[in-house]
Amino acid sequence: MLGGFAKSLFGSSNDRYVKSLGTIVNKIGSFEPAVSAMSDEELADQTVKFRARLADGAKLDDLLPEAFATVREAAKRVLGQRHYDVQLVGGIVLHRGEIAEMRTGEGKTLVATLATYLNALPGDGVHVITVNDYLAARDAEWMGQVYNFLGLTTGTIVPNLTDQQRREAYAADITYGTNNEFGFDYLRDNMKYERSSMVQRPFAMAIVDEVDSVLIDEARTPLIISGPTxxxxxxxxxxxxxxxxxxxxxxxxxxxxxxxxxxxxxxxxxxxxxxxxxxxxxxxxxxxxxxxxxxxxxxxxxxxxxxxxxxxxxxxxxxxxxxxxxxxxxxxxxxxxxxxxxxxxxxxxxxxxxENQTMASITFQNYFRMYPKLAGMTGTAATEAAEFYDIYKMNVVTIPTNVDIKRVDEEDEFYKDTADKFAAIAKKIKHHADLGQPVLVGTVSIEKSELLSEFLVKEGVEHKVLNARFHEMEAHIVAQAGRKSAVTIATNMAGRGTDIQLGGNLEFMVEDELADMPEGPERDAAIARIKAQIAAEKAAVLAAGGLFVLGTERHESRRIDNQLRGRAGRQGDPGLSRFYLSLDDDLLRIFGPDTLFAKMMRNNIGDGEAIGSKWLSKAIETAQRKVEARNYDVRKQVVEYDDVMNDQRKVVYEQRSDIMDAETVGDVVHDMRSETVNAIVGAACPPNSYPEQWDIEGLKDKLLATLAVDAPIEEWVKEDAVDPELVEERVRELADAQVGEKAAQLEPDVWISVEKSILLQNLDHHWKEHLATLDALRQVVHLRAYAQKTPINEYKQEAFSLFERMLDNIREDVTRTIAYAEFRATEQPALPDLPDFITTHFDPFTGLDDSNDVDAGSLGLIQTRLPPLSIPQPDGSNIGEDPADWAGVVSRNAPCPCGSGNKYKHCHGAV
The missing domain is CATH 3.90.1440.10 (SecA, preprotein cross-linking domain)
Structure with a gap:
């Protein structure tokens, strides 16, 4: 009670934060007269000036007011749209790496231009993430006009592009695309064999449209690249x-x-x-x-x-x-x-x-956390604010609407069963459509939308069904959902990205009706006629009460319901919304109040009878909260498991990059050969043992099989001073000499290519096998709970052991391949073609498709023992110059800080 009083007196923390941004908004406004007076050439030249100031040491925050004023003026000239003050607030929030929650129809696409332009000035590239390919292409073309006017380049990532086209799109100042395309490009890049064939640049900033859909709904499902088995x-x-x-x-x-x-x-x-x-x-x-x-x-x-x-x-x-x-x-x-x-x-x-075998995978959480700056915008994020902060460290800021909302949200109506409910819905739709009011109906499945369509046919109501069967036309259908008496049934309104304008959408009506009409007076007259028709219809719709949004049942997430509701009442228009429920609805049946409530409802509601009460609506909201909490736990679990793999993924991908970028990898191959010799000799000749206890035959066989070396171990054993270290040293000399002879037969650059090719192919093969093993482990590790063990801890331990074993296997296989491979002097080794990938995005816990880590760079090259994943290893930049201070600080397998190129244990760390 006191909290509510304080909130009404001082405003919420969100209100106070938004109010504090007013100072910056006023400063942006102060530049408007000067910017408006510029010619087009002078305005476009602002970009060059801003970049010069950045080069002189200015920060983006210093440029913000003037840059935002520049974008506002450019949008006014190019698009005929001037950013409202609340849109400037949204732009500031995005620039600060936060989530801007803005109602439907408030112009989020235009808001993004502010932060995108400012953050594209350094030239590192800004990624704008959309939820589907249509929106990526539309927004890039639409907002690209503003960027091009100001001298910035834009690119679009959509399916079926060549690598060269993708490389050019990523090289642009601003790149539009879907979350899946960006994620899959990252995975594909880390399967390439040459740096020049990779398409992405290092990450700088991402702005995610419909951020709740991308980072919450789809985050339950990792992106997976697989190949057939x-x-x-x-x-x-x-x-x-x-x-x-x-x-x-x-x-x-x-x-x-x-x-x-x-x-x-x-x-x-x-x-x-x-x-x-x-x-x-x-x-x-x-x-x-x-x-x-x-x-x-x-x-x-x-x-x-x-x-x-x-x-x-x-x-x-x-x-x-x-x-x-x-x-x-x-x-x-x-x-x-x-x-x-x-x-x-x-x-x-x-x-x-x-079936497919996993070749690479990553969750959206770990993909997007790689961006140094991440921002997002959506109409519905406040209900998931805690998760956004826990996982992504992003605050949700609710931006006030430009015009007060006039939509009326009515109480839910309850019916006994689906048939009664749909019959009542059909009558309600007919009533409102007869009044001239457009009706948007939200259903949860294709089956339900087609069932409702049958009821409407019986009532004689004209309507359009928007579901997965006809999604090619979805933008056109949604755009006209605000016309007089229009009835549109949609399976879900998440991420449709097209405004429902009362009276109709001019752009789409012109495209639909005048597509074949050439430019000229006749076309101009037809456009004027369409404009007059829209104005007349809009007046009739406003008089009838605006758009009526009708939900046929509650979704398990309140956000999806809010997205549907938010379609009505854009920019101060009137509107109406109501949800219709029955005891057959999945949410009530599976997650709703207990059976006593259900029995009471069934016994007290007659056929066709409806009841409504705040208590019932509250009970539904409670059920939704429970489901949201459960879904959050599932997503959190996905992150916990993928975090384990993410540490390993970073090591492997950093390793691949180092191999591709290195002028020579001879030292890596030599280290692997030495470690392999150590392991083989150590297994057959244990430390502190006598020669008569050694497995000499087993040692000879293993050395021959792995190193192609026939070592005279028996003769060495006859010597008085022989010990395992001496055996290791002699075997290493024989193996190095044998490989040296092979290298001498080839040109140096050819030999380097051979070594790189063998390293990369072995690394990829074992990583793929490792992923398959981890997939299988994740499927069964939950059974350890029966033994009073925590599954995630068991998974971490097992995964760590499996990773160490993988590194051992890579070392041995690389050593064996080089020892036994035959090369012709004229032959330039060809790197294998990448297979035809199958991209999927599925939930590892349910099988449903939707599609502060250790710095891998400090872990050095592939080592005998990976340092504990929870303890980042120092990179040598923060230690003293005295080698006496390095003990216990520098990892024994890390490069020695003295710069010799040797491992610390073979240099200043030698005991």
Missing amino acids: DDKSDLYRSVDLVVKRLDPGDYEKDEKQKTIILTEDGTEKVERMLEDAGLLQGDNLYDFENTQVVHHLNQALRAIVMFKRDTDYIVKDGKVIIIDEFTGRMMDGRRWSDGLHQAVEAKEGVEIEP
Whole structure:
């Protein structure tokens, strides 16, 4: 109570912060008269002057007021749009690396030009991230006019570009593209074999449009690049037939967790069917030999029971295409991982494509945290403010609207079942459409939108359905959703990016109606006619009450509901919103109040009867909060697991960069050979042991197999003073001499290419195998909880051990390859072509597709032992000059600070 009183008296912390930015806004305004008086050439020349001031030591904050005034004037001249003061506030918030929460229709696209221009001045490149390719291309072309006027270059990253086109787009001052394209380019770059073939530059700043959709909704799902493995189509079909013969009593499902398990009776039944199909080894389903069959059985169960056609996916042209649960769009080219997509293909009887093996992956959290400066904008972020700060260290700032909101948000209405609810919705839509009011209807799935369409047909209401089946036309359909009596059904309004203007959208109407009409008086007259029609319709719509937004059920996230609501009431227009619910809705059925509440509702509501109360709306909001908290935990878990891999990913990617950039990698290969010799001799000749205890035969065989060296160990053993270190030294000399002879047969630059090629190919091969192992580990590590162990801690320990083993294997394989490879003097080694990648974006915990780390540079080259991931190793820049002070500070495997190029343990750290 006291808190509310204080808030009304002093304003919230957000209000005070926004108010404090007024000083900067006034300063920007003070430059307006001078900037307005400039000619076009003088205004464009401002960019050159700003860059000169930066070169002289000025900071971006010093340039901000004048730069923002320049952009405002350029937008006024080029686009005919002048930034409002609240838009300037949004630009300042973006420049400071924060999230600007701005209502729909407040001009976020225009706001981004302010911070984008200012941060593009240093020439390091600004990435503007959008949620789909259409918006990336539209915004780059639209706002690019302002940037080009001011002398900056823009590029666009969309699918199906060549590497050269991508390189040019990334080299521009400002680059537009989708989150997936940027992420996949990063992964692909780190699989290239030459620095010149990489497309991205070092990161500087990213501005994320619809930041909640990109950094929250899609962050549950890592980006994955994979390649095909062996074909197992027959196995999928056989398991599918088995699962389709099961009864509901043979398994238990949990819709909250999206999991399903066989009952005891179900397991016995499956075992008998698998035996008959010849798929079971032994008589127990859970024997080790049947691991693969069990895995495919579980995926087939999930595909058949948990995944619904036209809700989770559609079948189009003989292919299973995933539907994005947040936007309702088709995710063409995306595939569920881990055999789930193949299981759905078997279920639907379409051609089964081979499974994929992970070759590279990264979460959006770890990708976007690589940007030194990250900002975002959206209409709905306040409900997730805590998560934005926890994960990305970004504050959410709510920007006031330019004009006060006049939309009326009515209480929810509850019905007993879906049929009653949809019948009432259809009547309500007809009533408002007859009044001339446009109606935008939000549904949660294709199935629901098509069901509602049938009800509207019965009522005789003309309408358009916007869902994944027709997403090619979505911008045109949404743009005209504000026309008189228009009824538009949309699966989800997240990230549509097109304004709903009352009376109609001039740009789209001209494009639709006059596309074939040539320029001239006739076209000008037609445009004038369309403008008059829009003005007349807008007046009629305003009189009818503005846009009516109707939600057919609550989404599990309040943000999605708010996005839908926010479509009405833009720029001070009137509007109306209401949600209709029933006890059959997924949110109420799975997450809602307990069954007592449901029974009470069913017993007290008659057919077709509706009730509404604040208490019920509050109960729904409580359920949504619970789901949001659960989803946050899932995303946090994804980050925790990927953080482990991220430390390792950074080491491997830094290693690849170092190899590609190095003039010669002979010292790396030599170190690997030395470490391999140490490991082989150490295993056969343990320290502090006598020669008669050594495994001489095993040592000779291993040296021959790995180093192609036939060492006379028996003769050495006859000497009095022989010890393991002496054996190591002699073996190293033999191995170095043998490799030296090979190198002498080739030109020096050819030999360097050989070594680089072998290093990179071995590194990539083992990293790919390591990723597959970590994927498998993550699937089963949760079982350790039954042993009272924390799964994430177990995963960290196992992953660390696996990484050390991977480094050992890389060293040994590189050494063996160079020892046994035969080279011709005239031959320039060709680096292999990259495979045809399959890009996916799936959730490792549910299988659903949506698509303060250690500084790897300080870890040196691939070492015998990676330093503990939680303790960054010093890079030598902050230690004293006296070598006596280096002990215990410099890692034994790090380069020696003296600059010799040797490892510290072989130089000043030698004991």
